[in-house]
Every structure is written in C-alpha cells, then in structure tokens.
Amino acid sequence: MANLFLLQLLNGAQFGILLFLVAAGLTLVFGIMDFINLAHGVLYMLGAYLMAMFALETGSFWLGLLLALATTLVVGLVLEWLVFRRLYDRPHLDQVLATFALMLILSEGVKILWGSAPLNVAMPELLSGSIPLAGPLRYPVYRIAIIVAGLATAAGLWWLIARTRAGMLLRAGASNRPMVAALGTDISRLFLLVFALGAMLAGFAGALVSPVLSVDPGMGDSILILTFVVIVIGGVGSVKGAFAGALLVGIVDTVGRIFGPIWLKLVMDPAAATQAGRVLAPMLVYLLMAAVLSWRPNGLFGRPS
Amino acid sequence: MTLLAVRDLRKSYGALAVTDGLSLDVAEGELHAIIGPNGAGKTTLIAQLSGQLAPDSGSVTFDGTDITRTDMASRVRAGLARSFQITTLMPAMTALENVALAVQGRSGSSFRFWRPVAAEAALNDQAMTCLAQVGLADRADRPAAAMSHGEKRQLELAVALACRPRLLLLDEPLAGTGPQEAERLVALLEALKGQVTMVLIEHDMAAVFALADRISVLVYGQIVASGGPEEIRQDPAVRAAYLGEEAC
Amino acid sequence: MSAAPKAAIALLILLALVPPAAAAIGDPFLTVIATRMAVFAIAALSLDLILGYGALVSFGHAAYLGLGAYAVAVCARHGITDLFLQMGAAALAAALFAAVSGAVSLRTRGIYFIMITLAFGQMAYFFFVSLSAYGGDDGTALAARSTLFGRAWLENDTAFFYMVLACLALAYGGLDRLVHARFGRVLTGTRESELRMRAIGYRPFRYRLAAYVLSGMICAVAGVLLANQTEYVSPAYMAWTRSGELIVMLLLGGVGTLAGAMAGALVTVGLEELLAGWSEHWRLCFGLILLAVVLWSPAGLTGLLRRLLAGGRR
Numbered sequence: 001m002a003n004l005f006l007l008q009l010l011n012g013a014q015f016g017i018l019l020f021l022v023a024a025g026l027t028l029v030f031g032i033m034d035f036i037n038l039a040h041g042v043l044y045m046l047g048a049y050l051m052a053m054f055a056l057e058t059g060s061f062w063l064g065l066l067l068a069l070a071t072t073l074v075v076g077l078v079l080e081w082l083v084f085r086r087l088y089d090r091p092h093l094d095q096v097l098a099t100f101a102l103m104l105i106l107s108e109g110v111k112i113l114w115g116s117a118p119l120n121v122a123m124p125e126l127l128s129g130s131i132p133l134a135g136p137l138r139y140p141v142y143r144i145a146i147i148v149a150g151l152a153t154a155a156g157l158w159w160l161i162a163r164t165r166a167g168m169l170l171r172a173g174a175s176n177r178p179m180v181a182a183l184g185t186d187i188s189r190l191f192l193l194v195f196a197l198g199a200m201l202a203g204f205a206g207a208l209v210s211p212v213l214s215v216d217p218g219m220g221d222s223i224l225i226l227t228f229v230v231i232v233i234g235g236v237g238s239v240k241g242a243f244a245g246a247l248l249v250g251i252v253d254t255v256g257r258i259f260g261p262i263w264l265k266l267v268m269d270p271a272a273a274t275q276a277g278r279v280l281a282p283m284l285v286y287l288l289m290a291a292v293l294s295w296r297p298n299g300l301f302g303r304p305s
Numbered sequence: 306m307t308l309l310a311v312r313d314l315r316k317s318y319g320a321l322a323v324t325d326g327l328s329l330d331v332a333e334g335e336l337h338a339i340i341g342p343n344g345a346g347k348t349t350l351i352a353q354l355s356g357q358l359a360p361d362s363g364s365v366t367f368d369g370t371d372i373t374r375t376d377m378a379s380r381v382r383a384g385l386a387r388s389f390q391i392t393t394l395m396p397a398m399t400a401l402e403n404v405a406l407a408v409q410g411r412s413g414s415s416f417r418f419w420r421p422v423a424a425e426a427a428l429n430d431q432a433m434t435c436l437a438q439v440g441l442a443d444r445a446d447r448p449a450a451a452m453s454h455g456e457k458r459q460l461e462l463a464v465a466l467a468c469r470p471r472l473l474l475l476d477e478p479l480a481g482t483g484p485q486e487a488e489r490l491v492a493l494l495e496a497l498k499g500q501v502t503m504v505l506i507e508h509d510m511a512a513v514f515a516l517a518d519r520i521s522v523l524v525y526g527q528i529v530a531s532g533g534p535e536e537i538r539q540d541p542a543v544r545a546a547y548l549g550e551e552a553c
Numbered sequence: 554m555s556a557a558p559k560a561a562i563a564l565l566i567l568l569a570l571v572p573p574a575a576a577a578i579g580d581p582f583l584t585v586i587a588t589r590m591a592v593f594a595i596a597a598l599s600l601d602l603i604l605g606y607g608a609l610v611s612f613g614h615a616a617y618l619g620l621g622a623y624a625v626a627v628c629a630r631h632g633i634t635d636l637f638l639q640m641g642a643a644a645l646a647a648a649l650f651a652a653v654s655g656a657v658s659l660r661t662r663g664i665y666f667i668m669i670t671l672a673f674g675q676m677a678y679f680f681f682v683s684l685s686a687y688g689g690d691d692g693t694a695l696a697a698r699s700t701l702f703g704r705a706w707l708e709n710d711t712a713f714f715y716m717v718l719a720c721l722a723l724a725y726g727g728l729d730r731l732v733h734a735r736f737g738r739v740l741t742g743t744r745e746s747e748l749r750m751r752a753i754g755y756r757p758f759r760y761r762l763a764a765y766v767l768s769g770m771i772c773a774v775a776g777v778l779l780a781n782q783t784e785y786v787s788p789a790y791m792a793w794t795r796s797g798e799l800i801v802m803l804l805l806g807g808v809g810t811l812a813g814a815m816a817g818a819l820v821t822v823g824l825e826e827l828l829a830g831w832s833e834h835w836r837l838c839f840g841l842i843l844l845a846v847v848l849w850s851p852a853g854l855t856g857l858l859r860r861l862l863a864g865g866r867r
C-alpha cells in the first residue's frame with residue numbers, strides 16, 4: 001500500500017512536471033500581456049507530433065528532440081508575429097475567439113499532415129528499463145528522466161527570471177504592466193521572446209511525453225484545460241505559482257484516481273465506492289480549483305487585483 | 306448635530322500611510338470643504354467614507370451608526386452618496402438612463418423582468434428633475450460616452466443627487482469644467498446648501514472659500530487645520546503648507 | 554420599431570419558411586439544418602444574456618446544453634416522456650448547477666472568471682463521461698423523441714421544427730422584454746461600470762447570479778431540444794470546444810444584441826454544414842474564416858454589415 005502510494009506520488013509528480021512545462025509559458029503570457037491563449041495546448045500536441053516525425057526520419061531520439069524544439073520555437077515566433085501581436089490590445093473576447101480559431105486551424109492541420117491515428121515514439125536506448133526504488137518496487141528510468149528534465153528546466157527558468165535583465169523585465173511586467181509598457185520599444189521584443197519560449201516549453205513537454213503516451217490529435221485539448229486549472233490555482237502570471245499548482249494538480253489527479261475508490265471503500269460499500277470513485281476522480285482537480293478560488297480569488301501566488 | 310464622525314482612520318499602501326490617524330466631524334447641514342495638495346490622500350479618504358475601500362483601522366460613524374464595515378450599497382441606502390474624481394458613468398447609456406438607474410436603486414425592487422423600464426414615468430420624471438438641476442435637461446438622450454468632459458462632470462453630479470443623499474461626498478466636481486459650467490455648478494452647490502450636507506473636495510480655491518462653512522486642510526493623510534474660511538485663510542501653518550503659492 | 558427587433562422577426566419568419574421551401578425543392582434535410590439552427594439560436598440567446606448584457610464571459614455554457622440533453626435521457630428512462638416535464642426537469646437541474654457554480658465563479662473577474670467557468674464545464678463533462686449507466690464516453694441513443702400530451706407528434710420532423718421555432722420565438726420575446734425591463738437595465742449597468750453600480754446602491758452579485766441561473770435554464774431547454782433533434786445524448790455536447798462555439802456564434806453575430814445572437818447561431822451552424830459537406834477538414838476553413846473576422850471586423854458580422862451599409866451610403 002505504502003509502495004503503491006509512493007509509486008503514484010512519483011507518477012503524479014511526473015505529470016505535474018509536464019503540466020508545469022506547458023503552464024510556465026502560458027502563465028507569463030497571461031500575466032504580462034493579459035492575453036488568453038487557447039491555442040497553447042495545440043503547441044504541446046505539435047511538439048509531440050514533430051517529435052514523432054523527426055525521431056522517425058532521423059532514427060535518433062535526441063536529434064528528433066532537438067529538431068522538435070527548434071521547430072516549435074520557430075512556430076511560436078511566427079504565430080506571435082503573424083497573429084498574436086495584433087491582439088494584445090483587443091478585448092479578452094476577441095483573443096478567445098482568435099486563439100480558438102487558431103486552435104481549430106492548427107489541430108486540423110495536424111490531422112491533415114499526420115492523420116488521426118495515434119502515433120508512437122520509440123524510447124531511447126539510454127533511458128529504457130527501470131531502476132529499483134524501495135524494496136521490490138521499480139520505477140521506469142524514462143519517467144525519472146522526465147522529472148529530472150522538468151526540474152532542470154524549472155531551475156533554468158528560475159535563473160532566467162531571477163538573474164537576467166530580461167527576467168527582471170518579466171518580473172516587473174507581471175506585477176506592474178504599465179511600468180513595463182512605459183519602457184517603450186523593448187516591450188515588443190520581450191513579448192516575442194516570452195511567447196516563443198512558452199511555445200517551446202509546451203512543445204518540449206509534448207516531445208518528452210511522446211514515448212510514454214500515444215500521440216493523438218486530442219492530446220492538446222485535455223492538457224490545455226488542466227493547464228488553465230494550474231494557472232488559476234497558482235495565480236495568473238506567477239511562475240512559482242504555476243510550479244506549485246502543477247505539482248498539486250498532477251499529484252491530486254493521479255493519486256485521486258487510484259486512491260479515491262480505495263479510500264471511499266473505507267466509508268461505503270465497495271460497489272458504490274467504485275462507482276463514486278470513478279465519477280469523482282476526474283472532477284477532483286476542478287473541485288480543488290473551486291476550493292482554492294473561493295479561499296483566494298487570485299490564486300495561491302496571484303497578486304490582488 | 307454631527308452627521309458624520311471619523312475617528313483615527315488609518316490606511317497604508319505598504320510603507321506609505323495615505324490616511325494617517327485622521328479624525329473629522331461633519332455637522333448636519335454644513336458644507337465642509339477638504340483641501341490639500343495633490344496626493345494628500347483626499348480621494349482615498351472619500352473611498353473609505355463611501356465604503357469602496359476598507360480602512361486598516363479607525364471608525365466611521367454616520368448619523369450615530371458605526372458604518373466602518375458596511376458595504377457601499379448599504380451606505381448609499383443610508384443616505385451617503387458620492388461623485389468620482391475620475392468620471393465613472395455607464396458609457397453606453399444615455400444621460401437619462403444613467404440617472405434613472407440611480408433613481409431605480411432607491412425605488413422598489415429591480416427584480417422586475419417584464420415591464421419596459423424606459424416607460425416608467427416615475428423614474429424618468431425624477432431623473433429629468435436631477436438632470437435639469439445640473440443643467441443637462443437638453444442632453445437627456447445623449448449617450449454618456451458622447452458627452453463633453455464638462456457635461457460628464459455635470460452628469461456625475463446628477464447621478465449622485467438622484468440617490469437623494471443626506472450626505473454628499475463630492476470629489477473635485479469642478480475639475481475639468483469650463484468657466485461657465487463651473488459657475489453653474491457652484492450656483493447649484495450654493496442652492497443645495499442647507500438641504501444636503503456636503504463634503505467637498507476641490508482645488509478651485511475661489512469656489513471653496515465662497516461655498517464652505519468649514520474647511521479642513523489635509524496634508525500627508527492628516528488634518529493639519531480645521532475651521533471657518535476666515536480662520537483657515539489666516540492660519541500661518543496652512544499658509545505655509547498649502548496656500549503659500551496662492552497667497553503671493 | 555427599431556432595427557434590432559425587426560431583424561429578429563425577419564430571421565424568425567425566414568426560418569419559418571424553411572419547411573415549405575424544403576418540401577418544394579424536395580430536400581427534407583434543410584428542415585433538419587433549420588432545426589439545428591433554431592436550437593443553437595436559443596443557446597446563443599441564453600449566453601448573450603450573461604455575456605452580452607452582463608459582460609460575463611462564461612466558457613462553460615455547453616454544460617447546460619448537456620444537462621438539458623441528459624435530462625431527456627434520464628427522464629425517458631424513468632418513464633417521463635412529456636417534453637414540457639422534461640424541460641422543467643432540465644431547467645431545475647440547470648438552475649441548481651448554475652446557482653452553485655455561479656456563486657463560486659462570480660466571486661472572480663476577467664480571466665479568472667473565464668477559466669473557472671471552463672473548469673465547471675469540464676466538471677460536468679467528466680461527470681457524464683463517467684456515468685456508465687448512460688453510456689459513459691459514448692453516450693446513449695434515445696428510444697424515441699419526447700411526447701406532447703402523450704402523443705408522438707414530434708416524431709414528424711416538420712412538427713418538431715415548428716415546436717423548436719416556437720421555443721425560439723418565446724425565448725427571444727421573453728429575453729427582449731427582460732433586457733428592456735428594470736432587471737435588464739441593472740444587468741447592463743453592471744457591465745458598464747461595476748463601481749458606479751455599487752456607488753448608486755446596487756449589489757451587482759445578486760443580479761449577475763440571477764442572470765447566470767436564468768441563462769443556464771434557458772440553455773438547458775435548448776439542450777432538451779438538441780437531444781430530441783439528434784435522438785442521441787452524449788458528453789460531447791458539453792465539450793469545452795462546444796462552449797467555444799457558442800461564444801463564436803455571439804461574436805459572429807455581434808455581442809449584446811439578441812438579434813445578433815440569433816443571426817450568429819444561424820450563420821455558424823449554416824457555415825459548419827456547408828463546409829462539412831465540402832471537405833472533411835472543414836474545421837480548418839472555419840478557423841480561417843473566424844480568424845479573418847476577428848482580425849478585420851471586431852464587431853462581428855453585424856458590424857461588418859453595418860460598415861458595408863454605411864460605406865454604401867457614403
């Protein structure tokens with residue numbers, strides 16, 4: 001039981017890390033540009049598809065990953081330049097509509113290019129297999145690699161935000177937008193940078209997850225909504241909040257699905273518990289979000305409006 | 306009789322004490338002007354009196370009742386209305402609709418779903434009276450967004466009057482009005498004196514000294530002097546702190 | 554009569570003429586499309602009440618469509634097949650869900666509101682996905698359409714269409730009264746300036762909540778009709794993309810005018826049918842059209858129309 005719990009905790013953390021990678025860029029875009037991007041999930045999906053394609057073409061996981069990252073970065077740059085920068089001063093509603101349209105276009109484009117059938121990506125030799133964890137328990141190396149890669153990215157982001165000039169502007173922007181706007185010309189370059197970086201991180205998450213999940217056209221949708229939950233729980237604009245929110249959501253979701261029914265069995269009869277568990281588990285993160293918001297309407301690390 | 310009593314009110318933004326242990330009494334029927342340099346904390350004071358902002362500590366008593374923690378809506382119902390320094394209107398609504406909405410707020414339930422509100426003569430008549438009072442009768446059907454700055458200031462006042470307040474908090478009603486509009490508004494305030502108790506924040510010293518029964522001087526979140534217009538004019542501290550540039 | 558009600562009535566008459574026209578050219582599918590248009594027009598009207606008049610950008614409105622649809626399935630399984638009873642049940646369920654979710658969501662503003670309504674929508678979605686008694690993910694087919702006074706009148710597509718049209722006319726008429734009544738003016742006021750509303754003695758929350766609940770109830774009625782039209786019920790009705798589509802309808806038609814909401818629904822459903830008949834990748838074209846409209850015509854199609862007309866007059 002304790003072992004199973006540990007296992008699920010790790011799975012939850014791994015899922016949370018992925019959510020963080022997708023959420024990091026999105027929360028900055030929300031916080032600094034006050035911009036709603038419904039097309040962000042598609043970039044995650046695109047990362048996975050590009051990974052599948054490049055890994056197959058080049059025959060190398062690593063080369064595929066590199067190419068996938070570079071391509072999502074370019075896609076981010078192009079999208080910002082073509083569409084998003086025209087929408088920054090428009091009302092939220094227009095942003096919702098435009099990025100919704102973009103989501104339709106991109107996900108349909110992916111279907112045209114790669115078809116609707118799920119694709120698979122081979123695990124790299126180096127990271128296959130599993131290692132002993134505690135007692136008889138083993139854990140796949142690749143999942144540990146995801147956690148490590150995610151934590152390294154988080155550390156890199158922390159360094160970028162805390163220690164560099166661009167990061168200083170970012171922090172200023174997230175807490176006081178007019179001030180950054182007053183800095184003038186720098187701002188459009190900063191926006192472009194944030195956007196492209198966010199796109200790349202989402203693509204990175206998609207590429208990372210491709211060997212463990214099947215790559216399919218619906219994968220962007222489900223992650224996007226969870227990412228919103230993460231951002232809202234953490235507080236819009238806060239990368240720290242996104243990190244905390246992502247781990248919380250990842251763990252609550254994963255552990256809740258497995259342990260919800262088990263715990264419910266302690267208080268009700270098994271058949272009812274199984275049914276109730278199935279119904280409640282997927283709703284758990286949304287309940288969590290509602291609870292956090294009714295306690296703190298601006299999220300855990302959000303600034304008061 | 307004291308209508309509004311403020312005791313040791315405090316509000317800070319970080320290290321900045323914007324309201325710094327402020328106490329103030331406004332007697333029923335008087336026009337009490339509050340003057341002070343930019344950034345002295347005048348608007349912040351009004352915000353706390355009207356319930357838009359919660360003070361950190363201290364108390365506000367209106368007509369004998371402690372209202373420190375009651376919300377804006379209840380204060381309005383109790384007879385405390387305000388105008389905004391930064392015009393706050395319904396841009397898409399006409400002048401008449403703006404005022405009628407304020408009248409509606411104190412005339413029966415708004416959970417009515419069927420009868421066209423535009424046809425409610427009682428609301429429209431009262432709203433027209435308020436518009437006429439501020440001199441906007443001929444602008445009744447103009448959307449607020451399409452009005453000139455001065456007209457918006459007049460409308461702002463009409464909306465506040467439509468609440469039928471016992472105490473009217475006016476945050477720079479003359480700011481941005483032309484000389485003619487200002488003259489008309491001063492005449493209106495003159496006419497309102499005695500009927501409505503008023504707290505008037507204003508930078509136009511000529512208007513303040515002409516209208517006020519009492520004047521309080523607010524500097525750095527504190528009342529540094531309070532008294533009749535003559536007293537304030539003579540007060541050396543006030544002259545130094547505030548009137549200095551105008552005295553010479 | 555001002556321009557907007559005229560346009561709305563013209564739209565209703567236009568729809569009413571579809572079945573005879575379909576009969577004349579021998580294409581009964583036209584009536585089916587018109588039924589879908591009318592159903593979504595009701596849903597769009599309900600969303601327009603909160604989004605257009607209350608500036609509450611709800612991104613979970615499809616949940617109410619789904620609630621309505623499932624109300625049909627649940628009622629039918631328990632032997633209640635009467636359309637009006639089912640509508641009552643749907644409206645009640647929607648009112649409960651809206652009251653609870655609204656009480657939480659309406660504490661937030663802006664982006665937070667958009668996201669929390671989205672989250673509540675997803676909650677409803679996953680609830681029905683896990684409801685294995687009603688087919689879970691796949692949904693379940695209805696044995697028959699709802700009955701009216703114990704008769705199976707609605708099995709006839711034309712009769713059903715006119716039933717839906719009557720509901721649409723009723724929804725439009727009722728909402729038109731409402732937005733011009735005291736309540737509507739207060740709701741519009743909260744959209745224009747919340748601070749000003751509070752400063753003249755209103756508590757915006759209660760009006761917003763009332764509008765939110767009412768809007769959910771009307772949308773649930775649309776859901777009842779949608780389930781009857783497709784004779785199928787599935788969680789797909791409440792997918793978040795469906796909520797997005799409802800917003801698209803409003804934006805295409807122009808937010809905050811009831812006639813615009815209806816026109817937007819008609820155009821969106823029509824466009825979807827047209828493009829879907831043309832290519833299986835119709836979403837790509839649909840997305841491109843949407844993007845073009847947002848980037849170049851901020852006030853939607855009505856705005857575009859208005860500008861074209863104004864341009865013509867000049």
Ligand SMILES: Nc1ncnc2c1ncn2[C@@H]1O[C@H](COP(=O)(O)OP(=O)(O)OP(=O)(O)O)[C@@H](O)[C@H]1O
Nearest residue numbers: 318321323341342343344345346347348349350390
């Ligand atoms: N929300 C806020 N956060 C931080 N500081 C604030 C805030 N609101 C006001 N201040 C500061 O409080 C001080 C007082 O502001 P306030 O608007 O009350 O001044 P005022 O006396 O009305 O000035 P004016 O004559 O220009 O209208 C100013 O220094 C202002 O910068």
Ligand SMILES: [Mg+2]
Nearest residue numbers: 347348349390
């Ligand atoms: Mg001020």
